[in-house]
Amino acid sequence: MIIIGELINGMYKALAKAIMDREIDVIQHLAVEQAQAGAKALDVNVGPYSKDPKEDMKWLVESIQSVTDVSLCLDSTKADVIEEGLKIAKSRAIINSTDADEEKMNTIFRLAKKYKTQVIALTMDKSGVPNTKEKRLELAATIVAKAMDMGVNTEDIYLDPIVLPVNVAQAQGLEVLEAIREFRLLSDPPPNMVVGLSNVSQGTKARSLINRTFLTMAVANGLNAAIIDPLDKDLMDALIAAELIMNKQIYCDSFLDAYRKK
Ligand code: THG
Numbered sequence: 001m002i003i004i005g006e007l008i009n010g011m012y013k014a015l016a017k018a019i020m021d022r023e024i025d026v027i028q029h030l031a032v033e034q035a036q037a038g039a040k041a042l043d044v045n046v047g048p049y050s051k052d053p054k055e056d057m058k059w060l061v062e063s064i065q066s067v068t069d070v071s072l073c074l075d076s077t078k079a080d081v082i083e084e085g086l087k088i089a090k091s092r093a094i095i096n097s098t099d100a101d102e103e104k105m106n107t108i109f110r111l112a113k114k115y116k117t118q119v120i121a122l123t124m125d126k127s128g129v130p131n132t133k134e135k136r137l138e139l140a141a142t143i144v145a146k147a148m149d150m151g152v153n154t155e156d157i158y159l160d161p162i163v164l165p166v167n168v169a170q171a172q173g174l175e176v177l178e179a180i181r182e183f184r185l186l187s188d189p190p191p192n193m194v195v196g197l198s199n200v201s202q203g204t205k206a207r208s209l210i211n212r213t214f215l216t217m218a219v220a221n222g223l224n225a226a227i228i229d230p231l232d233k234d235l236m237d238a239l240i241a242a243e244l245i246m247n248k249q250i251y252c253d254s255f256l257d258a259y260r261k262k
Contacts, residue, residue, distance in 0.1 A: 001219070001223075001224060001225065001226060001239060001243060002040050002041070002192070002194075002224060002225035002226075003038050003039045003040055003041075003225075003226060003228060003230055003239075004039060004040070004041045004042070004043050004073050004094070004194070004225065004226065004227040004228070005030075005034030005035070005037075005039035005041070005042045005043060005227075005228070005229070005230050006043050006196070006197075006198060006227045006228055006229055007030045007034055007042075007043075007229060007231070008027060008030055008031065008034075008042055008043060008044050008045070008060065008064070009043060009044075009045040009047060009075070010045060010046045010047015010048065010049055010050055010056075011045065011047050011048065012047075014026075015030075015047065016047050016049045016050075019046060019047065019050065019056050019059075019060065020049070020050075020051075022059065024063050027060060027063045027064065028063055028064070028066070028067045031063075031064040031067055031068050031070070032067055032068055033231060034070075034230050034231065035068045035070040037230035037231055037236065038230050038236065038260065039070060039230045040070065040071060041070060041071040041072060041073045041094055042064060042068075042070055042071070042072055042073060043073045043075050043096065043227050044057065044060050044061060044064065044072050044073065044074055044075060044085065045075035045076065045096075046060065046076065046081070053076065053078065053081045054080060054081050054084040055084075057074070057076065057081050057082075057084045057085045058084050058085070058088065060085075061074075061084075061085045061088055061089060062088065065088075065089075065090050069090065069091060070091075071091050071092060071093060071094065072085060072089055072091075072093050072094070073093070073094040073096045073120070073227070074086065074089070074093055074094070074095055074096060075096040075097070076096075079107045079108060079111060082095055082096075082108075082111065083111060083115075086111065086114075086115040086117065089115070092116065092117060092118070093115065093117045093118075094117060094118045094119065094120060094158070095108055095111060095112055095117050095118070095119045095120065096120045096227075097119070097120040097121060097122050097160065098119060098120075098121050098122070098143075099121070099122045099123075099124045099125055100121070100122070100123060100124065100125045100139040100140075100142050100143050100146075101125050101126055102146075105121075105143070105146045105147075105150075106150075109146070109147060109150045109152050110150075112152055112156070113150070113151065113152060117156075118156040118157070118158065118192075119147075119152065119156060119157055119158070120157075120158045120160050120194055121140075121143040121147075121157055121158065121159055121160065122160045122162055123135075123136040123137075123139040123140050123143070123159060123160065123161050123162060123179070124139065124162055125139060129162050129164065131171075131172070131175070132175055133161075133175045133176075133178040133179040133182060136161050136162075136175070136176075136179040137179060137182050137183065137186075140159050140161075140179075140183050140186060140191075141186060143157065143159065144157065144159075144186055144187060144191065154187050154191060155189070155192070157191060157192060158191075158192040158193065158194040158225055159183050159186075159191050159192070159193050159194070160193070160194050160195060160196070161175075161176045161179040161180060161183070161193070161195065162176070162195075162196075162199075163176055163195045163196055163197065163199040163200045163214070164176075164199060164200070165199060165200060165201070165202040165203055165204065166200055166201065166204060166210060166214075167202075167203050167204045168203070173200065173214065176195070176218075177217055177218060177221050178221075180193050180195075180218055180221040180222055180223055181221045181222060183222075184222045190222065192224055192225055193222065193223050193224060193225065194223070194224075194225035194226060194227065195218060195223060195226055195227070196227045197211050197214065197215055197218075197226050197227060197228045198211060198227075198228070198229065200214045201214075208232055208234055208235060211228070211229075211232070211235055212232075212234055212235045212238035212239070213238075215228065215235065215238060215239055215242070216238050216239070216241075216242040219239065219242040219243060219246060220242065220245075220246065226239075237256060240255065240256055240259045240260075241255075241256075243259075
């Protein structure tokens with residue numbers, strides 16, 4: 001499982017403040033902790049309150065890279081904000097994200113080629129997030145075809161079916177799980193698939209329980225990457241156990257420790 005740490009995101013009130021007030025210790029501490037907990041990449045999102053997203057992105061990337069060499073997953077709806085991070089990224093980055101809109105894919109896939117990055121592609125378009133697995137699959141096929149057309153390696157694409165909160169979009173959980181199952185058939189080897197896990201529990205009680213239950217179900221359906229809170233120990237234990245059951249890790253009595261040492 002490719003773990004992408006979700007915690008450096010201005011969506012969190014405390015983080016929005018840390019970005020605004022340039023509290024570098026807060027950012028660097030979160031970067032180091034997430035990397036130590038097993039994150040292979042860190043999501044970096046300046047959040048909705050940023051007054052200067054390009055400048056904030058630049059500061060975040062510099063601050064993180066001076067304490068860890070983990071990859072960065074540059075998260076913004078704006079290509080120019082992402083490019084600000086790409087210009088200074090030291091290791092291979094992930095662009096988060098494009099959607100299935102033709103113009104957006106042109107812009108983002110060009111950036112991906114210019115900076116030799118990987119790309120998360122959301123299975124949505126101008127009309128929003130689809131309600132069904134069928135529409136998600138159709139958009140996923142459009143994305144894969146466009147990537148091939150533009151010479152972006154499909155192994156460098158992560159399809160994201162878009163997880164919605166279970167309290168307001170309860171029927172969507174199953175659609176997402178079935179979409180993941182079917183995305184697998186789009187290419188051989190199967191495409192990478194990622195979710196923003198914590199979306200599922202936004203606004204609910206028992207968030208950690210809902211997160212880890214959904215994650216294990218998604219792993220059973222073939223998910224191989226996830227934007228998660230790697231500091232949630234119960235979540236990480238559930239993930240490791242799920243990969244064990246899926247025969248992706250070899251069993252030994254100390255499998256939790258063995259995985260963490262890797
Ligand atoms: N797909 C992709 N990227 C994504 C998402 C996705 N990036 C952002 C998001 N979704 C994943 N990251 C988060 C980070 C935080 C929360 C949810 C998803 C979260 N935040 C608290 C909340 O909203 O309740 C903040 C509360 C606070 O202020 O502290 O839940 O789906 N490709």
